[in-house]
Amino acid sequence: MFPYVKQCLLVVLTVALFSGYINVAASLTRKEDEIVLAEGTPINVVTAEEITSKAAKPNDPVKFTIADDLVINGQVIVRKGTPALGSVITAQKGGYMGNSGKLAIQVESTTTSDGQTLKLRAAKGGEGDDKTTSTFALASFISPLFLFRKGGEAKILAGTAVTVYAGEEKRFRVDGSTLVAVVSENPTVSSEPATVFIYRPKKWVGRGLEPSVFVDKTELARMDNGRFFALKLPPGKHIVHMTDDDKGYAVEMGAGETYFFRIGLEAGVWKGQGKITLDDRERALNEIKKLKFIGKDKIKAPEIVVELTPPN
Numbered sequence: 001m002f003p004y005v006k007q008c009l010l011v012v013l014t015v016a017l018f019s020g021y022i023n024v025a026a027s028l029t030r031k032e033d034e035i036v037l038a039e040g041t042p043i044n045v046v047t048a049e050e051i052t053s054k055a056a057k058p059n060d061p062v063k064f065t066i067a068d069d070l071v072i073n074g075q076v077i078v079r080k081g082t083p084a085l086g087s088v089i090t091a092q093k094g095g096y097m098g099n100s101g102k103l104a105i106q107v108e109s110t111t112t113s114d115g116q117t118l119k120l121r122a123a124k125g126g127e128g129d130d131k132t133t134s135t136f137a138l139a140s141f142i143s144p145l146f147l148f149r150k151g152g153e154a155k156i157l158a159g160t161a162v163t164v165y166a167g168e169e170k171r172f173r174v175d176g177s178t179l180v181a182v183v184s185e186n187p188t189v190s191s192e193p194a195t196v197f198i199y200r201p202k203k204w205v206g207r208g209l210e211p212s213v214f215v216d217k218t219e220l221a222r223m224d225n226g227r228f229f230a231l232k233l234p235p236g237k238h239i240v241h242m243t244d245d246d247k248g249y250a251v252e253m254g255a256g257e258t259y260f261f262r263i264g265l266e267a268g269v270w271k272g273q274g275k276i277t278l279d280d281r282e283r284a285l286n287e288i289k290k291l292k293f294i295g296k297d298k299i300k301a302p303e304i305v306v307e308l309t310p311p312n
Helices: 002-033 133-140 280-289
Strands: 035-037 042-047 061-066 070-072 074-077 081-090 101-111 115-121 146-149 161-166 170-175 177-181 194-200 210-213 217-222 228-232 236-240 250-251 260-266 274-278
Touching: 035 070, 035 074, 042 101, 061 101, 074 170, 074 177, 101 250, 194 236, 194 280, 210 274, 217 228, 250 260, 250 274, 260 280
Parallel strands: 194 260
Antiparallel strands: 035 170, 042 061, 042 161, 061 081, 070 074, 081 101, 081 250, 101 115, 101 146, 115 161, 170 177, 194 228, 210 217, 210 236, 236 250, 260 274
């Protein structure tokens, strides 16, 4: 009886070991057979509607359509005709005192052929890239969708083509004829805050006016002449604006990225109304180095405003 029990245990152990070996081998095979949509993969989209600086407002939704099948290893990962979603970054009406209309839009997401949401972004990106965003960076990221038109309204026609990029990695396997998502066991999502510098160059004209600056409808400070301040914001979309919500930028801020906003005064306006511009890094840093941190008496949201040294 005892030898028989030993034989049974030996058989069970052998089967268990063999099954484990098969599972490991199968797992390795699946890993090798995975289809990888790499972060930064280019994807062509077109605008699905006309957008004008006269009608649009920051953060208004914008519809796009995938222009071509995205095929990897013979499998369609994103299908032509799939809707893609975006929004207006900024829209400023033209015509007032000859000012140009200004319009910028961004593409944010689409859907893979297996139904997953895929984040999109305007730049290819990658490790080691400069994480400072400026007006000119945005213009190059989404050109020709960052438009100025002298003395009139800026307009983006339906069917305008632009290349965007996958904002995250996705992995798939093929089960029969079906594409199936492979879920990462340890997905890493950075929670490093975005840094925002807001500054007002020192000017003689209008020096006594102090327009208010807001983020997401929260008043940050009365913007004193020749001063700057900074913010740390969680990654995600934020609207940085003046008293008028239309005068601002709705920007999808990435983890660890840095943004610069320049405050000025509208030409011909003497009522304390300001204008805001998403500024170029080099110009902003050169200006901020000449300025002092804003006075505590001007700060309206001390829980948000922080004193930081500008990056080199």
